[in-house]
Amino acid sequence: MFAIFLTPAYVPFAIAFVVMIGIGVIEAVGLGLGQLDLDADLHAEAESGGLLDWLGIGRDLPILIWLTSLLGCFTLAGIAIQQVATAVTGDPLHWGLAAGGALLAGIPLNTLAANGLARIMPGFETSVISTDDFLRRRGTILEGTARRGSPARAKIVDQHGQAHFIMVEPHDDADAIAAGDTALIVRRDGKLFYALPEANALLQPIRPQS
Structure with missing residues (x-):
């Protein structure tokens, strides 16, 4: 044949x-x-x-x-x-x-x-995500200290368990995010992302006054 x-x-x-x-x-x-x-x-x-x-x-x-x-x-x-x-x-x-x-x-x-x-067939679901999906996710600074004008590399894990590496600066001029610290990604400008450090007061839970 x-x-x-x-x-x-x-x-x-x-x-x-x-x-x-x-x-x-x-x-x-x-x-x-x-x-x-x-x-x-x-x-x-x-x-x-x-x-x-x-x-x-x-x-x-x-x-x-x-x-x-x-x-x-x-x-x-x-x-x-x-x-x-x-x-x-x-x-x-x-x-x-x-x-x-x-x-x-x-x-x-x-x-x-x-x-x-x-x-x-089961429904086809792609694991490809947009960079805008990084917003409102937490990332970990891998090396160096992120300061305004001096970004540092951070790691984000998406909803599919895949790791992504981005450059991050603090959202506020006075903040600094050290290696190993976690920060919330709040906005981006091109390929650069801006984040609030986990210690930022805006991310702390509101405790009722006794």
Whole structure:
């Protein structure tokens, strides 16, 4: 069976099959390419309906899984077309003609497959966050002392348990945040973040007077 992939009539389907396997390996080793910004852009368009929604690209199916499914449908449709042509005429079709027919058959077939996969797969949740999500989180100064005009490196752990490293200055001119101290990130300016040290009076609990 695999010998037919080495013939010119099956070249497009052999290439599609190899690419499909490559994408599957990438997904399996967890390189996270399914979480590229491309996913977010396509999902946003799919939410509004239209062509992408009809093609099965939705919020519940990462783009690389959709692409793997498309390549699989294209390959299967192409093999089927060539096998039928060989059985009827004795020879397969020209690879270009077969590829065009496989694409026309593979796209609607993939729409059904993608919609089915989206229903059975757990919802796709990306761990990519915006830098604005660092606001109102606590970070720990790693080295040096953060002063106004002299930022220090701090570590923040997000809701996914991932560590991020940012440059921090105190929000107030008079404050200084030493290495090992914890501070609340309150605002940012570009890549620089400003924080209130844990000892700041605004962060202390209000104790009832006796």
